[in-house]
Amino acid sequence: MELQLSHPSGFCEGNLQITGSKSETNRLLLLQALYPNIEIVNGSASDDSVAMTKALQRATNTVDIHHAGTAMRFLTAYFSIQEGKTVELTGSSRMQERPISILVEALRSLGAQIDYVKKEGYPPLRIQGTKFNRNEVTLSAQVSSQYITALMLIAPRLPKGLSIHLEGNITSLPYLKMTQALLNELGIQARFEGQSIHVAPANKVNTAVQVVESDWSSASYFFSIVALAKQAKISLSAYKKESLQGDSGLMAIYDQLGVASQIKGQTLWLEKKPLTTEKVLELDLTTMPDIAQTIAVTCYGLGIGCNLYGLHTLKIKETDRLEALHTELTKLGAVLKVTDKSLHLEPGQHFKVGKSIATYHDHRMAMAFAPLALKVPLSIQDSGVVSKSFPTFWKDLKALQFLVR
Numbered sequence: 001m002e003l004q005l006s007h008p009s010g011f012c013e014g015n016l017q018i019t020g021s022k023s024e025t026n027r028l029l030l031l032q033a034l035y036p037n038i039e040i041v042n043g044s045a046s047d048d049s050v051a052m053t054k055a056l057q058r059a060t061n062t063v064d065i066h067h068a069g070t071a072m073r074f075l076t077a078y079f080s081i082q083e084g085k086t087v088e089l090t091g092s093s094r095m096q097e098r099p100i101s102i103l104v105e106a107l108r109s110l111g112a113q114i115d116y117v118k119k120e121g122y123p124p125l126r127i128q129g130t131k132f133n134r135n136e137v138t139l140s141a142q143v144s145s146q147y148i149t150a151l152m153l154i155a156p157r158l159p160k161g162l163s164i165h166l167e168g169n170i171t172s173l174p175y176l177k178m179t180q181a182l183l184n185e186l187g188i189q190a191r192f193e194g195q196s197i198h199v200a201p202a203n204k205v206n207t208a209v210q211v212v213e214s215d216w217s218s219a220s221y222f223f224s225i226v227a228l229a230k231q232a233k234i235s236l237s238a239y240k241k242e243s244l245q246g247d248s249g250l251m252a253i254y255d256q257l258g259v260a261s262q263i264k265g266q267t268l269w270l271e272k273k274p275l276t277t278e279k280v281l282e283l284d285l286t287t288m289p290d291i292a293q294t295i296a297v298t299c300y301g302l303g304i305g306c307n308l309y310g311l312h313t314l315k316i317k318e319t320d321r322l323e324a325l326h327t328e329l330t331k332l333g334a335v336l337k338v339t340d341k342s343l344h345l346e347p348g349q350h351f352k353v354g355k356s357i358a359t360y361h362d363h364r365m366a367m368a369f370a371p372l373a374l375k376v377p378l379s380i381q382d383s384g385v386v387s388k389s390f391p392t393f394w395k396d397l398k399a400l401q402f403l404v405r
Contacts, residue, residue, distance in 0.1 A: 002356065003383040003394065004405040005373035010230035012374075012400040018219060018236050020044045020212035021245055022389050023175065026052050026070045027182055028210050030078055030153050035205045038186070042212045042238070046389040062088045067095060067361060067388060070146055072123060076103055077150035080112040081157060082129035088117060090124035094319070094361060097122065103147040106139040110162075132158055141166035141195070144313055145175040148197070152179045155199035156188045164197040171313055174246020174287050181244050185210070213240050216247035217364075218390045219268060220294040223254040223261070224371040225400065226270045228301045234400065238266035246288045253291075256281065257298055279305055279347045286310030293368035296325055296343055300334050301375050305347035312341035319360035328357050328369065332376075351376040363388035373402060 025044035032038040033056045043049060048068040055063045055075055063079075065071040072091055079087045090096070101121035104114050113128040135158060137151065148164060155162035170176070176197070183190040185208070189200035219236055226232040239248075241263050251261045256277040261270050281299055285292050285308055292311050299306040314321035322338040329336055333350035336343065356379040359365040363385050370393075372378060386393040394404050 001383050003380045004377070004403075005370060005380060005397075006377040006403045007229075007374045007401065008403060009401065010374055012225055012229045012232040012234060014396075014399045014401075015235045015237075016222070016396050016399065017238075018214035019046065019390060019392070021215040022046045022048050022070070022217075023178060023215075023245065024182065024212045025049045026074060027149065027153060027179055028212065029053060029056060030074050031182070031186065031205075033078065034154070034157050035186070037207050038205065039207075039209045040212060041209055042214070044212065044215065044389075045391050047387045047391075048389060058087070061086060062090065065089070065091045065095070067092050069095065069098060072098070072100065073103060073144065073146040073150045074153060076100065076114070076125060076127065077107060077154045079127040079129060080107050080114060081132065081154050083131055085129040087127050087129075088124055089127060090117070092361075095123055099143075100125070102139055102143055103150060106137050106147065106151060110134045110137055110158075135160040136163045136165070138165040138167060140168055141170040142168040142312070143171065145170075145172035148176055149179045152176070152183065152190065152197060152199055155190075156183065156202040156205075158201060161199050161201040164199075166195045166197070169286075170195075172246065172287060172289065174244075178244040178246070182210075213243060213245065214238050215389070216243065216245040216250060217290050218367075218393075220247065220250055220291045221367045221371060221393070222270060223250050223257075223259050224294050224298040224301075224368070225374065226259045226272050227254060227257045227298050228371050228374040229272055230374075232270070232272045234270045236268040236270070239263055239268040240266070247291055249288055250291060253283065253295065254298075257302065257304070275302065275304075277304060281306040283307070284309045289313050290364065292343065293321060293325055293364050296329065296336075296345060297368045297372060299345055300329055300332070300349070301372050303347060303349040306343070306345045308343045310341065311343060315340060319362045319365070321362065321364070324358075324360050324362065324365055328365070331355050331357070332372070332378075349375075353377065355379070356381055359383075359385050361385060363390065367393055370397060370402075
């Protein structure tokens with residue numbers, strides 16, 4: 001369904017409850033499958049987490065996780081250690097174009113029995129659960145951190161634990177630190193030593209309830225709304241000052257883009273303030289690539305240029321996010337170029353009215369462009385795609401006085 005978006009006044013005010021972090025929830029769901037005494041509170045309501053839950057409760061030998069990339073990576077590792085069980089793990093047509101060979105080869109080196117059903121290096125996969133015969137593995141750290149996290153999550157259930165040796169610069173380190181922190185909270189020994197991660201075996205875990213913090217990636221769209229509004233004051237819950245999520249770095253970035261933010265108790269307060277950045281924003285987003293789309297759109301809406309680096313993982317997401325950004329921002333009048341790992345937007349605003357934004361089956365494309373409706377009316381194609389991570393997004397925009405038709 002295509003939605004028409006606009007805002008009558010440019011003034012936004014409201015109090016919103018944001019769904020639990022998809023990243024935390026999916027990690028905890030897999031750990032709960034390995035250790036059933038774990039209780040999860042404030043779990044994500046996203047499509048990805050629903051797909052993960054259904055897959056772990058599967059009643060058949062074929063598991064379809066649709067567009068859920070996190071679930072594909074995590075479940076590949078999980079099913080590989082379910083001794084005596086055979087599963088065919090598949091997904092959407094786009095999922096079958098997303099490479100997974102680095103993870104598969106790492107698991108095979110440990111003793112996993114995994115075959116490609118169609119194209120070499122890509123899902124679907126036929127996985128025969130088996131007992132691993134090694135406890136050390138080496139793999140590239142420069143592609144998706146989810147490959148490494150998948151190994152970390154199954155590691156405590158291996159007889160001797162697991163040592164993971166990483167080659168090259170580590171991508172999205174905060175996501176690995178999140179996994180380590182969740183393991184540690186459950187009483188599992190997990191530590192970093194230089195380029196290696198060591199996870200000890202554990203037959204049982206702490207029984208403490210795991211409360212999932214609200215999602216910082218979802219919060220990014222409201223930072224963008226405050227930046228682009230004429231005036232705004234928005235509160236979001238529930239957030240922590242000591243967050244496990246790397247995207248909490250939003251606070252420092254948007255401080256340069258006219259957004260004052262602070263956490264009081266479990267509430268994140270956002271308020272419009274004067275813009276302080278120069279004409280071009282320079283950022284290395286290696287540790288938080290998921291917010292690149294939001295930042296690029298915000299900068300265009302403000303008339304600010306940006307040079308965004310560390311974006312190499314965006315090529316293998318729900319769509320090629322760099323090319324998608326280039327196409328849709330150009331459609332609106334922006335002047336920019338992209339490489340295979342960076343985006344360069346020139347300063348200036350040249351809004352073309354009445355444009356319809358394609359989303360490419362990518363939830364973040366829909367939500368990143370929506371705040372621009374504060375500047376110019378626009379349409380969002382395939383608007384239902386937001387359910388992948390943020391099912392109440394359009395409802396929440398209405399609460400901030402957006403016109404959503």
